[in-house]
Amino acid sequence: MKPLVFRCFYRSVALSLVNRRLAVKLGSRGSVRFFSNNLVRDKAYIGGKWLSAESGATFQIKNPSTGETIASVPDMTAAETSAAIQKAYEAFQTWQYTTPKERSNALRRWYNLMIEHKEDLAGLITAEMGKPVGDAQGEIMYSAGFLEWYSEEARRVYGDIIPSSVPSKQYLAMKQPVGVTAMITPWNFPSGMLTRKAGAAIAAGCTVICKPAEDTPLSALALCVLAEEAGIPPGVFNIITSSRENTPEVGRLLTEDPRIAKFSFTGSTATGKLLLQQCASTVKRVSMELGGNAPFIVFNSANVEAAVTGAMASKFRCSGQTCVCANRILVQEDIHDAFVEALKKQVVGLKVGDGFAADTTQGPLINVSAVDKVSRLVEDATSKGAKVVVGGKRHERGENFYEPTIMTGVNESMQITQEEIFGPVASVIKFRTEEEALRIANSSRVGLAGYFYSDDVAQIFRVARKLEVGMVGVNEGVTSSVEIPFGGVKESGLGREGSKYGIDEYLEVKYICIGGMKP
Numbered sequence: 253m254k255p256l257v258f259r260c261f262y263r264s265v266a267l268s269l270v271n272r273r274l275a276v277k278l279g280s281r282g283s284v285r286f287f288s289n290n291l292v293r294d295k296a297y298i299g300g301k302w303l304s305a306e307s308g309a310t311f312q313i314k315n316p317s318t319g320e321t322i323a324s325v326p327d328m329t330a331a332e333t334s335a336a337i338q339k340a341y342e343a344f345q346t347w348q349y350t351t352p353k354e355r356s357n358a359l360r361r362w363y364n365l366m367i368e369h370k371e372d373l374a375g376l377i378t379a380e381m382g383k384p385v386g387d388a389q390g391e392i393m394y395s396a397g398f399l400e401w402y403s404e405e406a407r408r409v410y411g412d413i414i415p416s417s418v419p420s421k422q423y424l425a426m427k428q429p430v431g432v433t434a435m436i437t438p439w440n441f442p443s444g445m446l447t448r449k450a451g452a453a454i455a456a457g458c459t460v461i462c463k464p465a466e467d468t469p470l471s472a473l474a475l476c477v478l479a480e481e482a483g484i485p486p487g488v489f490n491i492i493t494s495s496r497e498n499t500p501e502v503g504r505l506l507t508e509d510p511r512i513a514k515f516s517f518t519g520s521t522a523t524g525k526l527l528l529q530q531c532a533s534t535v536k537r538v539s540m541e542l543g544g545n546a547p548f549i550v551f552n553s554a555n556v557e558a559a560v561t562g563a564m565a566s567k568f569r570c571s572g573q574t575c576v577c578a579n580r581i582l583v584q585e586d587i588h589d590a591f592v593e594a595l596k597k598q599v600v601g602l603k604v605g606d607g608f609a610a611d612t613t614q615g616p617l618i619n620v621s622a623v624d625k626v627s628r629l630v631e632d633a634t635s636k637g638a639k640v641v642v643g644g645k646r647h648e649r650g651e652n653f654y655e656p657t658i659m660t661g662v663n664e665s666m667q668i669t670q671e672e673i674f675g676p677v678a679s680v681i682k683f684r685t686e687e688e689a690l691r692i693a694n695s696s697r698v699g700l701a702g703y704f705y706s707d708d709v710a711q712i713f714r715v716a717r718k719l720e721v722g723m724v725g726v727n728e729g730v731t732s733s734v735e736i737p738f739g740g741v742k743e744s745g746l747g748r749e750g751s752k753y754g755i756d757e758y759l760e761v762k763y764i765c766i767g768g769m770k771p
Contacts (some may be wrong), residue, residue: 290477291369291372291373291376291474291477291478292323292376292470292473292474293470293473293474293476293477294310294323294324294325294326295325295326295473296325296326296328296332296336296473296491296492296493297473297476297480297489297490297491298332298335298336298339298490298491298492299335299336299339299343299486299487299490300480300485300486300487301486303326303332304326305326305327305328305329305332306329306331306332307327307329309326309327310324310325310326310327311324311325311327311466311493311494311495312324313325313380313467313468313469313470315379315380315382316381316382316467316615316616316617316618316619316652317382317606317607317615317616317650317652318606318650319650319651319652322379322380322470323470325469325470325473325493326493327493327494327495327497327498328492328493328494328498328502329494329498329501329502330501330502330504330505332492333461333463333492333494333502333505333506334505334509336461336490336492337432337434337461337505337506337509337511337512338511339486339487339490340432340459340460340461340487340488340490340511341432341459341511342487343459343485343486343487343488344429344431344432344458344459344487346485347457347458347459347485347487347488348428348429348431348457348458349457350457352406352407352409352455353406353407355403355406355454355455355457356403356404356406356407356455357403358403358454358482358483358484359399359400359402359403359406359451359454359455359482360399360400360403361481361482361483362399362478362479362482362484363396363397363399363400363403364482365478365481365482366392366395366396366399366475366478367393367396369474369478370389370392370393370396371389372474373392373443373471373474374388374389374391374392375388375608376470376471376474377391377392377442377443377468377471378607378608378615379470380442380467380468380469380470380471381439381440381442381467381468381618382571382607382615382616382617382618382652383570383571383607383615384607384612384613384614384615385607385608387569387570387607388607391441391443391444392443394441394444394732394734395441395443395444395446395447395448396447397734398444398447398448398451398452398734398750399447399451400734401451401734401735401750402451402452402454402455402754402755403451403455405452405455405752405754405755406455406456406755408752409427409456409755409759410427411424411425411426411427412424412425419769419771420767420768420769420770420771421765421766421767421769422765422766422769423763423764423765423766424763424764424765424766425761425762425763425764426761426762426764427756427759427760427761427762428457428759428760428762429456429457429458429758429759429760430456430458430513430514430537430758430759430760431458431459431512431513431514432458432459432460432461432511432512432513432514433449433453433458433459433460433461433512433513433514433515433516433758434460434461434462434463434506434507434509434512434514434515434516435449435450435453435460435461435462435463435515435516435517436462436463436464436465436503436506436516436517436518436519436527437449437462437463437464437465437472437518438465438518438519439464439465439466439467439468439618440570440573440574440575440618441574442464442465442468442469442470442471442472443471443472443475445518446462446464446471446472446475447475448734448738448749448750448754449462449516449518449539449749450462450489452749452754452755452757452758453514453516453758454484454488454489455755455758456755456758456759458513458514458758459487459488459489459490460488460489460490461490461491461492461506461512462489462490462491462492463491463492463493463494463499463502463503463506464491464493466493466494466495466496466499467618467619469491469493472491473491473493475491476489476491503527503530504530507527507530507531507533507534507536508530508531508533508534509534510534512534512536513536513537514536514537514538514539514757514758515527515531515536515537515538515539516538516539516540516747516757517538517539517540517541517542518540518541518542518575519542520542520543520672521542521543521698521743521744524540524542524543524745525743527540528540537757538746538747539745539746539747539748539749539757540745540746540747541575541700541738541739541740541744541745541747541749542575542698542700542740542743542744542745543575543672543698543700543743543744544575544576544577544579544672544698544699544700544701544740544744545579545580545669545670545671545672545696545698545700546566546576546577546578546579546580546700546701546702546703546721547578547579547580547582547689547692547693547696547702547703547704547719547721548562548563548566548567548578548579548580548581548582548702548703548704548729549582549583549689549693549702549703549704549705549715550563550581550582550583550584550587550591550704550705551584551686551689551704551705551706551708551711552584552586552587553706553707553708553711554587554705554706554707554727555705555707555727556587556590556591556594557594558705558727559591559705560591560594560595560598561598561729562703562705562725562727562728562729562730563578563581563595563678563729564595564598564599564729565729565730566578566703566725566729566730567581567676567678568599568602568613568614568656568676568678569730570615571614571615571616571617571654571675571676572673572674572675572676572677573617573618573622573674573675575672575700575701576700576701576723576731576732577673577674578678578703578729579669579672579673579679580662580669580679580681580692580693581678581679581680581681582680582681582682582683582689582692582693583680583681583682583683584682584683584684584689585682585683585684588680588682591680592641592658592660592680595658595678595680596641596642596658599642599643599656599657599658599678600642602614602656602676604647604649604653604655604656605649614656614676616649616650616652616653617652617653617654617674617675618652619652620651620652622652622674622675623646623651623652623653623654623675625671625674625675626654626673626674626675626676626677627645627646627654628667629666629667629668629671629673629675629677630644630645630657630659630668630677632666632667632668633659633662633666633667633668633679634659636663636665636666637661637663638659638660638661638662638663638666638668638679639659639660639661640657640658640659641658641659641660642655642656642657642658643655643656643657643658643676643677644657644659654675654676654677655676656676657676657677657678658677658678658680659677659678659679659680660680660682661680661682662679662680662681663681664681664692664695666679669681670696672698686711686714686715690715690718690719693719693720694718694719694720696742697742697743698740698742698743698744699720699721699722699740699741699742699743699744700721700722700723700739700740700744700745701721701722701723701724701725701731701740702719702721702723702724702725703724703725703726703728703729703731704716704719704724704725704726705726705727706726706727712726720741720742721740721741721744722737722738722739722740722741722744722745722748723736723738723739723740733750734750734751735750735751736750736751737749737750737751737753737754738750738751738754
């Protein structure tokens with residue numbers, strides 16, 4: 253492949269953000285030339301080296317907005333994955349004994365480099381997964397924030413001295429890194445989900461092997477460039493790339509190899525269950541951030557304008573392709589019509605287009621299969637009596653685009669309330685009582701995030717306690733932050749990421765009993 257060059261130029265956008273357009277120029281063989289500080293790589297990163305697949309096989313990365321091929325990366329198999337595990341295992345033998353201050357300083361340097369290159373990194377996200385570049389730049393700030401956070405948390409891993417009931421014994425509890433950690437990250441936040449996991453692991457003293465989603469490996473590889481520049485030693489942070497076809501064998505090795513002590517995954521519940529079964533063979537520590545079906549409840553006492561603003565932020569961010577998107581919008585009957593009308597005014601103002609266009613608010617879905625799923629859910633709902641208020645069909649912009657949509661008259665018999673939509677469709681359910689809303693909200697087998705709007709203080713505390721989710725937004729549609737514990741209940745996963753609790757997922761507590769102590 254010809255050297256990759258990254259061309260960017262500035263645009264002014266709202267909120268004083270600098271919008272970066274990625275100018276794509278196809279080479280003679282269909283490769284894309286970018287202009288950046290050498291951030292775009294076409295090889296995997298293992299043991300501090302940039303490597304091709306042993307077979308020489310590659311797979312293509314396409315821009316979902318245009319369909320153009322922007323790069324090709326190695327299509328690795330279990331063989332290369334095993335080599336990466338060994339490199340990480342060898343690196344762990346020394347990395348685990350580095351001081352917290354050393355790890356903190358390395359992560360801080362990595363954070364500073366991300367901030368320095370934030371616009372190029374954002375352009376890369378937009379190129380490979382399509383989200384508007386302003387949103388992509390927000391993701392980079394969020395992503396870098398985890399490196400900053402864990403650079404600080406690395407120095408706050410404390411043990412305990414436990415009072416002994418026996419005069420001749422002293423009890424201690426100390427925390428140690430679990431070992432080599434493996435990760436599989438999703439395409440919708442290709443930078444943020446990686447640093448949220450890897451930042452915690454590296455801060456704890458673990459080493460990392462990550463397989464990014466096959467749709468979006470370029471963001472992960474760009475982070476390797478900066479990690480190397482930040483002084484992260486060879487073998488501590490490794491990225492393997494593989495196509496959808498080779499992912500099952502790579503995933504099986506990451507979950508079953510005894511050299512790996514911890515496995516973390518963000519993705520669908522169905523895939524998470526399979527990976528959990530595979531991890532059981534070696535009794536690995538696991539973290540799972542799986543699917544959601546978030547209820548968004550608007551009670552009669554709510555400020556309708558504020559609720560609409562929250563619904564727009566929660567539902568249509570990333571074209572509805574986040575695990576915490578409002579999936580079921582429940583509106584109490586007295587304000588239902590006013591809410592829908594106000595929501596309609598906002599939705600018709602959304603601009604669908606290429607993520608590099610300054611006025612775009614809705615980019616493409618990740619691929620045709622995603623559009624097919626959204627179409628299927630909308631068609632099922634309308635066949636059972638739901639009404640399309642706005643949108644409701646594929647967008648003329650291209651095969652990966654779907655119109656921002658509002659549907660009313662939705663009920664629990666429709667698949668759109670049972671599955672994660674992962675698209676720009678607001679399905680509105682009318683309800684009468686608080687008890688009915690909670691019954692509907694808690695009827696799902698998953699429980700990642702939930703939201704509700706109310707000005708009744710007693711109701712706020714009551715509903716927040718009763719919602720069967722791991723995260724609750726009260727009068728707020730965007731709740732994510734590096735400081736908060738991110739995770740769900742029921743079939744939405746295990747463990748927490750971010751916050752002061754996130755680093756504990758990569759630590760073991762060791763008890764030490766010292767005998768022969770003289771009183």
